[in-house]
Amino acid sequence: MGKRRSWEAGAGSGGRPARGTRRRPKVDLTRIPPGWAAGAFLVLAALALAVWILSMPSGETEAPPTAAVPGPTPSPSPAPSPVPPRVAVGRWVRVRGTEGEDLRLRSAPSLSGETRALVKEGTLLRVLEGPVEADGYTWWRVQSPEDQTGWAAGQWLAPE
16 A cells, blocks of 8 residues: 555545545644734734624714613714805905906895995905895895995805
């Protein structure tokens, strides 16, 4: 008889396993490198984290709450997108987009309102009141540095 293979060693009849089966070679655990167990743990932890994140609804990346919350659970809302600055009462705005023309400050939030003052492009204004929708524009009551007040169309007001 020739040299025996590891899967043949100690097999039943004639040293061979039954047809379609194989014996597994023995693993010598003393030959595993020392850092292998830590590396395997890190790979499994990363895999578990990836599965957990992928199982969450889209947009949600926070851990689940640890304490029970009384009442019905609200459905998750999409993550808020960054809100650009906007015109609002109490904020400062700058006259923009008039292409060198002066912006009219009117007595009422309407194209038919009397012109009280003309304001140059680039002028800083403080928003006092609004918004009011009229004549296809959003109107804001503003105050100039010279204490002139009036209604201006929001199309030409840029938030600071």
